[in-house]
Amino acid sequence: MAMQHHKHSRSTKQRQVIxxxxxxxxxxxxxxxxxEMVRCRLPRISLGTVYRNLEMLATHGLIQKVxxxxxxxxxxxxxxxxxxxxxxxxxxxxxxxxKAIHSMDDVVKELSDYEILGHRLEFRGLCPQCRSxxxxxxxxxxxxxxxxxxxxxRGPVATTT
Ligand SMILES: [Zn+2]
Ligand SMILES: [Zn+2]
Numbered sequence: 001m002a003m004q005h006h007k008h009s010r011s012t013k014q015r016q017v018i019x020x021x022x023x024x025x026x027x028x029x030x031x032x033x034x035x036e037m038v039r040c041r042l043p044r045i046s047l048g049t050v051y052r053n054l055e056m057l058a059t060h061g062l063i064q065k066v067x068x069x070x071x072x073x074x075x076x077x078x079x080x081x082x083x084x085x086x087x088x089x090x091x092x093x094x095x096x097x098x099k100a101i102h103s104m105d106d107v108v109k110e111l112s113d114y115e116i117l118g119h120r121l122e123f124r125g126l127c128p129q130c131r132s133x134x135x136x137x138x139x140x141x142x143x144x145x146x147x148x149x150x151x152x153x154r155g156p157v158a159t160t161t
Contacts, residue, residue: 001011002125003005010097012160014038014042014045014049014053015053015057016040017038017041017055018034018050018053018057019057019062019063019077021034021037021038021041022034022037022054022057022063022076022077023063023078025037025077025094026077026078026094026095026109027092028066028074028076028084028093028094029074029075030072030074030075031047031050031051031054031072031073031075032047032072034050034054034075037052038050039075041132054075057099058075059124061079062079062110063075063076063077063078063079064076064078064079064081066084066134067120068084068086068093068122069086069122071086071091074093078095080099081099081100082095082096082098082099082100083095083096083098083100083121083122083123084096084122084123085122085123085124085125086122086123086124086125087124087125087126087127087130088124088125088126088130089127089130089132089133090127090129091125091129094127098122100119104119104121105118106120118152
């Protein structure tokens with residue numbers, strides 16, 4: 001009995017720590033990243049336990065899963081529906097300020113015979129960091145190209161004979 005109680009309180013504490021840590025960040029971490037974040041407070045926790053707890057917290061609506069295309073599943077400490085933008089350069093996922101637009105569901109309800117239960121929308125772009133990186137890289141690339149060896153000038157290819 002005592003053992004069971006101990007086990008129960010330990011898993012409750014683990015879940016609490018995971019929730020606290022994920023609510024501190026706005027980076028939408030993957031399960032691996034959450035694992036790294038909680039390890040100093042829970043040195044004996046396994047990645048599997050972290051993953052199970054994240055799933056459980058999401059099921060209970062305390063956090064949410066962020067499904068971004070083509071990447072590992074990410075988790076969000078903010079359970080309120082909101083939109084995300086993914087950087088095509090570095091892959092980071094940011095929040096778009098403001099809430100999800102619920103009237104979008106009504107629009108789609110008009111257009112289809114489905115009962116609409118919700119929607120997911122992902123924006124894609126270049127974050128400020130990647131935008132300034134690409135500006136910096138564009139200049140040398142452009143000059144390098146014009147200074148580089150040019151293909152020999154050739155007249156229009158005529159098909160003689
Ligand atoms: Zn970026
Ligand atoms: Zn978010």
